[in-house]
Ligand SMILES: Nc1nc2c(c(=O)[nH]1)N[C@H]1C(S)=C(S)[C@@H](COP(=O)(O)O)O[C@H]1N2
């Protein structure tokens with residue numbers, strides 16, 4: 001008798017896979033969320049000082065495992081571009097590098113940024129506000145590759161497949177997302193097939209050896225470890241497009257797609273922190289307030305700061321760099337601290353008039369929560 005034979009009911013992937021859920025009223029961050037938070041790190045807010053984020057300080061979000069691609073094997077990597085095209089392509093890194101290269105400075109932000117502050121809290125990667133970073137991404141314009149391949153009649157989307165594989169809410173999958181062809185093939189949208197970050201090969205966690213970078217859209221669109229682009233005649237309905245990354249109030253709704261980044265300003269926390277509470281300590285007198293602000297809808301035209309719990313506001317100076325339309329802008333304001341407890345708030349408004357809300361916008365996935373940032377400061381003589 002074979003004692004190792006399977007029991008009557010074979011296990012299903014669903015058993016390995018946690019359903020999407022909301023935390024209970026008093027439920028703190030649990031071990032599963034901690035496990036995600038320990039893998040996927042944010043930008044330490046003091047690193048907002050850098051125009052471009054050093055790679056180790058840029059936020060990281062990975063749904064499954066980081067594929068291990070030794071540099072010695074990267075020469076074997078092939079990017080396929082097929083489907084509804086007249087001339088399918090299969091390109092190695094050397095062939096991509098031989099094409100005209102462009103560099104775009106792009107601010108990436110995770111759509112789940114702000115999720116951990118929601119109530120009830122969607123149980124997932126528990127970002128506070130730090131899921132952001134800005135880098136100089138170098139590669140080949142996606143529009144140029146698509147023009148080379150020549151989309152055939154009836155082509156509507158380009159679907160991007162990463163080399164990472166996992167299971168999510170019971171669905172086994174390669175990480176995959178799409179863009180409308182009109183977006184993907186438009187050189188003005190700046191979508192890149194990137195092989196370098198800040199002038200060096202992509203680090204493993206950011207997609208080595210190849211990734212997509214979609215300026216102005218939340219990070220989920222920028223598929224890492226890119227191995228395949230398929231042009232299709234129907235809109236993509238895969239998990240990361242039609243199930244995840246939708247703005248929904250209730251589970252059954254189709255929801256609206258999560259796409260363009262909503263405006264947000266963040267400040268470099270002033271003074272110095274308490275180790276555990278992270279409360280900021282400053283001395284009485286002038287305290288410079290600085291930070292960054294961005295929006296995928298257009299340039300940030302106004303940043304306002306309040307130092308009195310949002311009773312009064314004043315304008316910060318915003319310095320946009322017209323040479324980098326997809327990167328965050330710097331802002332600065334001065335504040336004179338007096339002994340006592342203070343609440344600092346910062347709020348961005350973009351050229352379309354979109355502004356950050358004073359109460360958190362809630363949805364089931366915890367996406368796009370661009371609530372104003374509030375920083376508690378203790379001023380001690
Ligand atoms: N292949 C693949 N691409 C991916 C992901 C992933 O899990 N697998 N995560 C996406 C998400 S949700 C975000 S926010 C960004 C994060 O990019 P970064 O880690 O380089 O900051 O990558 C996106 N691209």
Ligand SMILES: [Mo]
Nearest residue numbers: 061110111219
């Ligand atoms: Mo994300």
